[in-house]
Amino acid sequence: MAQPAFKTIAPPAKKAQAQQTRRDAAFEEQKRSFLRMVSHELRTPLNSILGFSEILATELYGPLGDPQYKEYAEIIRGSGAKLLKLVNQVLEIARLESGAAEMNARAEPLECVLEDVTGALKEELVTRDVALSVDESAEHVLIHADPKALRTVVGNLLQNAVTFSPDGGEVKVRVERCGDSVEIVIEDQGEGVDPADLPRLLKPFEQGENALTRRGHGAGLGLAICDLNCQAMGGTLKLASAVGQGMTARVRLPAG
Numbered sequence: 001m002a003q004p005a006f007k008t009i010a011p012p013a014k015k016a017q018a019q020q021t022r023r024d025a026a027f028e029e030q031k032r033s034f035l036r037m038v039s040h041e042l043r044t045p046l047n048s049i050l051g052f053s054e055i056l057a058t059e060l061y062g063p064l065g066d067p068q069y070k071e072y073a074e075i076i077r078g079s080g081a082k083l084l085k086l087v088n089q090v091l092e093i094a095r096l097e098s099g100a101a102e103m104n105a106r107a108e109p110l111e112c113v114l115e116d117v118t119g120a121l122k123e124e125l126v127t128r129d130v131a132l133s134v135d136e137s138a139e140h141v142l143i144h145a146d147p148k149a150l151r152t153v154v155g156n157l158l159q160n161a162v163t164f165s166p167d168g169g170e171v172k173v174r175v176e177r178c179g180d181s182v183e184i185v186i187e188d189q190g191e192g193v194d195p196a197d198l199p200r201l202l203k204p205f206e207q208g209e210n211a212l213t214r215r216g217h218g219a220g221l222g223l224a225i226c227d228l229n230c231q232a233m234g235g236t237l238k239l240a241s242a243v244g245q246g247m248t249a250r251v252r253l254p255a256g
Helices: 012-058 067-097 112-125 147-163 195-201 222-230
Strands: 107-108 132-134 142-145 171-178 180-186 236-241 249-252
Touching: 012 067, 067 222, 107 112, 107 147, 112 132, 112 142, 112 147, 142 147, 142 249, 147 171, 147 195, 147 222, 147 249, 171 195, 222 236, 222 249
Parallel strands: 132 171
Antiparallel strands: 107 142, 171 180, 180 249, 236 249
């Protein structure tokens, strides 16, 4: 006599878990598709705005006539550059939070990183008479990190330190050894913030000053991008500050 056939039924909990896994995978694919679309649809017109406004501002094909036209072209170019930076930062946040960021870690000399990122700060350092001092402890240091991500982290933290330093102030960079890790320490002499606000500053779109009076003009994404990049490279970012005592940023990453 033939045995009756039985259909295996998955337990409700496992079935629900499998469905959730499929939904999560579908959501992540939708997010990646959205990022690709946004990247193209926003960057393409912005590149045109930047390119043509630069042609007008430099009067490449001849004088514009009234000097005010040139001034307007420079304003358009500056505004376009700020908007493109914001778009790139938003896309970077989304890419890092989705886990889609690919890190190609290798031994990277910190001296080369500092040399690359400080170039963009030279004008502001001279204009506001802010000194940038790099301790000898930062010499001949190798860090195991993704080159682009490491430059983003160090560059953003230095820019933040310079922005909030007083005119005539000083930003200090040094390195501390911690077993198999290296800590890059960046200190500024700014006004500092309440320690209770520090966790909030690592969240996207958060700033340390009142939005109407703050010195910086960013969207509050720099520190969040630094934190997410550090996590993606197997490291950490810690902030220490107190009102009237500046801020100290500590980036800990594996030694190279």
